[in-house]
Amino acid sequence: MRVGLFVTCLVDLMRPRIGFAALKLLRAAGADVVVPRAQTCCGQPGYNAGDNAGARNLALKLAREFADCDYVVTPSGSCAGMIRVHYPALFREDAHAGDIGRLAEKTCELTDFLARVARLERVPGDFTGTLAYHDSCSGLRELGVKTQPRALLARMPGVRLIEMAESETCCGFGGTFSVKFGDIATRMADNKCQNIKASGADAVAAGDLGCLLHIEGRLRRLGDTQTRVLHVAEVLAGATEN
Amino acid sequence: MQVASGRFKQRAHDGLENPVLRNALLKSQGKFVVTRQQAFDELGNLGELRAAAAAVRDHTLERLDTYLTRFETEVRKAGGEVLWAQTAEDVQRLLHDICARHGVRLAVKSKSMVTEECEVNQALETAGIEVVETDLGEYILQLANEPPSHIVAPVVHKTKEEVAALFERHHGRPRLHDIPALCREAREVLRPKFLAADLGISGANFIIAETGTALIVTNEGNGRLATTLPRVHVAITGIEKVVPTLEDAALLLRLLTRSATGQPITNYVSLLTGPKRASDPDGPEHFYVILVDNGRSKLLGGELQPILRCIRCGACMNHCPVYQNVGGHAYGWVYPGPMGAVLTPSFVGLENARDLPDASTLCGACAAVCPVNIPLPDMLRQLRVQRMEKRLRPWTERAALKLWSWLAARPHIYGIATALAARLLHCFGGKTGLLHRLPFASGWTDGRDLPAPQGHTFRELYKQERQT
Amino acid sequence: MNARDAIFARIRQTLQTTDASAMETHLARHARGPLPTLSADLVTRFRECATRLESTVAGPLTAAEVPAAIARYLDEQKLPRRVVSWPGMASFDWKSAGVEIETRPARGDDLIGVTGVFCGIAETGTLMLLSGAQTPPTVSLLPETHIALLPVARIVAHMEDGFDLLRKEHGSVPRAINFVSGPSRTADIEQTVTLGAHGPYRVLIILTTG
Numbered sequence: 012m013r014v015g016l017f018v019t020c021l022v023d024l025m026r027p028r029i030g031f032a033a034l035k036l037l038r039a040a041g042a043d044v045v046v047p048r049a050q051t052c053c054g055q056p057g058y059n060a061g062d063n064a065g066a067r068n069l070a071l072k073l074a075r076e077f078a079d080c081d082y083v084v085t086p087s088g089s090c091a092g093m094i095r096v097h098y099p100a101l102f103r104e105d106a107h108a109g110d111i112g113r114l115a116e117k118t119c120e121l122t123d124f125l126a127r128v129a130r131l132e133r134v135p136g137d138f139t140g141t142l143a144y145h146d147s148c149s150g151l152r153e154l155g156v157k158t159q160p161r162a163l164l165a166r167m168p169g170v171r172l173i174e175m176a177e178s179e180t181c182c183g184f185g186g187t188f189s190v191k192f193g194d195i196a197t198r199m200a201d202n203k204c205q206n207i208k209a210s211g212a213d214a215v216a217a218g219d220l221g222c223l224l225h226i227e228g229r230l231r232r233l234g235d236t237q238t239r240v241l242h243v244a245e246v247l248a249g250a251t252e253n
Numbered sequence: 254m255q256v257a258s259g260r261f262k263q264r265a266h267d268g269l270e271n272p273v274l275r276n277a278l279l280k281s282q283g284k285f286v287v288t289r290q291q292a293f294d295e296l297g298n299l300g301e302l303r304a305a306a307a308a309v310r311d312h313t314l315e316r317l318d319t320y321l322t323r324f325e326t327e328v329r330k331a332g333g334e335v336l337w338a339q340t341a342e343d344v345q346r347l348l349h350d351i352c353a354r355h356g357v358r359l360a361v362k363s364k365s366m367v368t369e370e371c372e373v374n375q376a377l378e379t380a381g382i383e384v385v386e387t388d389l390g391e392y393i394l395q396l397a398n399e400p401p402s403h404i405v406a407p408v409v410h411k412t413k414e415e416v417a418a419l420f421e422r423h424h425g426r427p428r429l430h431d432i433p434a435l436c437r438e439a440r441e442v443l444r445p446k447f448l449a450a451d452l453g454i455s456g457a458n459f460i461i462a463e464t465g466t467a468l469i470v471t472n473e474g475n476g477r478l479a480t481t482l483p484r485v486h487v488a489i490t491g492i493e494k495v496v497p498t499l500e501d502a503a504l505l506l507r508l509l510t511r512s513a514t515g516q517p518i519t520n521y522v523s524l525l526t527g528p529k530r531a532s533d534p535d536g537p538e539h540f541y542v543i544l545v546d547n548g549r550s551k552l553l554g555g556e557l558q559p560i561l562r563c564i565r566c567g568a569c570m571n572h573c574p575v576y577q578n579v580g581g582h583a584y585g586w587v588y589p590g591p592m593g594a595v596l597t598p599s600f601v602g603l604e605n606a607r608d609l610p611d612a613s614t615l616c617g618a619c620a621a622v623c624p625v626n627i628p629l630p631d632m633l634r635q636l637r638v639q640r641m642e643k644r645l646r647p648w649t650e651r652a653a654l655k656l657w658s659w660l661a662a663r664p665h666i667y668g669i670a671t672a673l674a675a676r677l678l679h680c681f682g683g684k685t686g687l688l689h690r691l692p693f694a695s696g697w698t699d700g701r702d703l704p705a706p707q708g709h710t711f712r713e714l715y716k717q718e719r720q721t
Numbered sequence: 722m723n724a725r726d727a728i729f730a731r732i733r734q735t736l737q738t739t740d741a742s743a744m745e746t747h748l749a750r751h752a753r754g755p756l757p758t759l760s761a762d763l764v765t766r767f768r769e770c771a772t773r774l775e776s777t778v779a780g781p782l783t784a785a786e787v788p789a790a791i792a793r794y795l796d797e798q799k800l801p802r803r804v805v806s807w808p809g810m811a812s813f814d815w816k817s818a819g820v821e822i823e824t825r826p827a828r829g830d831d832l833i834g835v836t837g838v839f840c841g842i843a844e845t846g847t848l849m850l851l852s853g854a855q856t857p858p859t860v861s862l863l864p865e866t867h868i869a870l871l872p873v874a875r876i877v878a879h880m881e882d883g884f885d886l887l888r889k890e891h892g893s894v895p896r897a898i899n900f901v902s903g904p905s906r907t908a909d910i911e912q913t914v915t916l917g918a919h920g921p922y923r924v925l926i927i928l929t930t931g
Contacts, residue, residue, distance in 0.1 A: 028707060061638040062641055063638055181618065183614060185613070185614025190694050197699075224703065319741045337723075339724045413911050464893075481859060499881075500884065503753075518900065524899075534826045546724075554735030554736065
């Protein structure tokens with residue numbers, strides 16, 4: 012099973028550790044992993060800003076790079092959602108619709124792939140403590156990622172999963188929304204931070220780095236230096252240390 | 254209503270800073286979300302219902318001309334009259350004519366968003382006609398001289414203390430302290446108005462082509478009073494509200510009331526067809542339906558057509574985390590929340606509401622609850638595309654996007670640029686690993702730190718790993 | 722071009738079809754959407770749902786028992802034994818129950834209105850009333866108390882069944898069909914449900930047999 016890892020631009024730039032964690036998990040699941048060198052961005056920033064032409068370019072580039080993979084896996088619900096749900100919309104009734112459709116079909120969010128496709132039983136991570144899980148919007152509502160990360164975390168004896176209130180409510184990141192409407196985004200992050208705190212968990216985990224940067228950024232600004240903010244891949248792979 | 258949608262950012266900020274609003278929204282949201290969920294859990298088959306409802310709406314919109322013609326014929330057969338309005342001004346003119354023809358001096362109104370859209374109250378008042386809102390929420394807003402902030406719960410932003418103060422000032426009665434007493438006082442003040450009114454103005458949640466019927470849902474009974482007691486009844490609604498049959502209306506009702514307030518049915522559902530019949534002892538002598546376009550037909554056949562399925566339940570705003578934090582007034586016109594962010598630019602012009610398509614994180618909570626499966630985030634994205642095509646964003650933003658697309662299409666340069674950025678930001682992060690200020694992204698750092706990058710990009714580290 | 726023509730011109734520009742046959746087929750079918758399944762016993766369902774919507778449900782009683790039951794209810798509620806009702810109700814023996822009755826449309830200051838119904842809808846515990854010479858809608862609307870007599874045989878499952886019954890028995894729709902589900906209410910102030918907005922404060926439904 013040849014699996015192409017799409018690292019995502021955000022992980023590449025901000026927290027490569029997540030990319031390596033994903034790599035480790037895919038290998039643990041028995042996949043033959045390739046990481047196409049030329050990969051960059053899935054085009055979501057442009058797409059969400061109304062620049063469909065730019066997004067189409069990057070979609071075609073990505074499709075070429077992963078053409079020979081059986082699966083494309085990415086540690087991000089929003090990038091996976093972009094490829095699975097929005098790429099086909101960009102190429103409806105188009106000469107590339109076939110290629111894009113095949114790409115969309117074989118693309119998975121990381122935990123979805125591990126739990127549902129690869130059926131990873133032995134999770135390598137050794138995290139110990141209580142964990143609240145934030146359901147990132149695209150993964151949850153576009154891809155139905157809800158039970159998959161929880162099922163994987165349940166296979167880790169040291170993890171005690173706590174369901175916080177409003178785990179399905181948006182944290183306020185929303186890509187450029189978080190900068191354009193900083194005050195609204197901050198208020199939404201406040202609500203999220205309150206729910207995290209109220210859960211009493213040692214750490215909060217999610218499947219999207221954008222949400223994590225946003226949540227951690229607000230927690231730290233509010234003076235919380237304790238609560239750890241982790242990508243679910245980091246937890247599952249045991250790659251939570253700096 | 255004056256369009257203030259161009260100032261979403263400032264108005265949203267005002268909303269965030271208003272603790273009374275915040276409290277009110279927190280309270281109401283909980284109720285709306287929980288009761289809706291309970292109502293649908295009990296009903297079961299939500300997915301099936303939504304698909305059927307969306308199909309009926311699409312079927313009708315795709316044949317809007319034939320259905321509207323049939324509706325008009327049936328209204329006429331029942332002795333009523335259908336009047337057509339392209340614009341808000343048309344609606345006002347038609348109402349003036351009706352009032353003049355029937356010597357109307359006092360009008361009572363049942364809640365209607367289309368009449369807000371068409372500034373009916375102001376227009377009638379200018380013509381010397383007294384207009385009284387009779388839905389409790391709308392009545393409170395009329396006293397306060399404020400626009401609604403929610404399409405189902407118009408006064409969701411006010412506390413009972415604020416209402417009590419308003420009533421004391423306007424009714425000249427002693428200050429009340431509990432909600433039932435406030436409701437009774439409003440009833441006592443408004444009952445004589447119903448009995449004396451010459452004209453009743455209502456909206457219509459649906460109009461039914463088969464029978465020429467206007468369907469109105471209310472809980473308070475004001476809709477029934479306003480359409481039963483006055484000599485003249487005018488129902489004002491959008492051309493997109495037509496549904497084929499009574500059965501189709503029943504299907505949509507099951508979704509509407511549960512989505513709006515979690516009720517299996519509203520207290521009153523009234524189906525009104527024509528004026529009173531020869532042998533009827535009560536009911537209005539004249540029955541008009543004003544059908545309003547005001548930008549709706551422009552949406553037909555285009556990418557935004559699905560928004561015309563909307564049945565105005567308000568579930569999208571009840572579940573929108575942006576709406577729930579900034580409140581309805583931030584959106585600056587009649588329709589707030591996700592459906593408003595789509596409709597407002599379509600009705601008042603994208604250039605007058607250019608920030609509204611961005612007033613969403615595209616989290617998808619709205620689409621997940623929409624009873625007629627409107628893909629609201631896709632609609633917002635579509636407006637962003639239109640805005641891009643019309644160059645309605647600042648050049649800096651367009652340039653930044655272009656630069657990003659250009660870079661991302663060139664992996665080599667992209668690799669160098671991101672490696673540099675990672676290094677630089679990592680250094681700025683220092684020992685704490687947090688960036689407290691970023692010169693070009695103060696929108697972020699005003700409220701949050703930015704966790705600094707690890708220092709090397711994945712592509713650099715992966716290359717190293719492969720080499721060793 | 723007048724407003725009507727302009728609107729239709731714009732609509733027709735965008736439409737794929739102007740063929741009316743799909744509409745005629747749809748209108749003729751009266752197809753129902755997905756319906757919730759109800760348990761077989763419609764009376765029980767009606768009673769449960771109406772009670773949940775804060776109606777009071779009494780009976781089943783025979784027609785002869787109705788005036789006395791109404792008198793008892795009025796006493797319990799400390800209401801005067803003076804009602805306004807639909808014309809058809811005059812034939813009950815109100816006198817021996819000690820209830821004063823006037824059969825006419827209601828006025829703004831009437832306290833109690835007694836009506837029949839066209840049918841009851843079990844799915845939601847709803848009354849379906851039609852306007853007409855013998856069934857003035859004001860009686861169920863203006864008084865603070867609405868008392869409705871519902872023959873159990875007239876309880877149908879869904880609103881759609883009510884429409885079918887209407888087509889069968891009347892052929893066409895009256896000026897007003899009113900579905901009534903409990904006392905009027907508002908939740909506009911702080912989303913707190915308060916009974917008795919502009920319509921009745923209380924609704925008593927008396928199920929009748931025979």
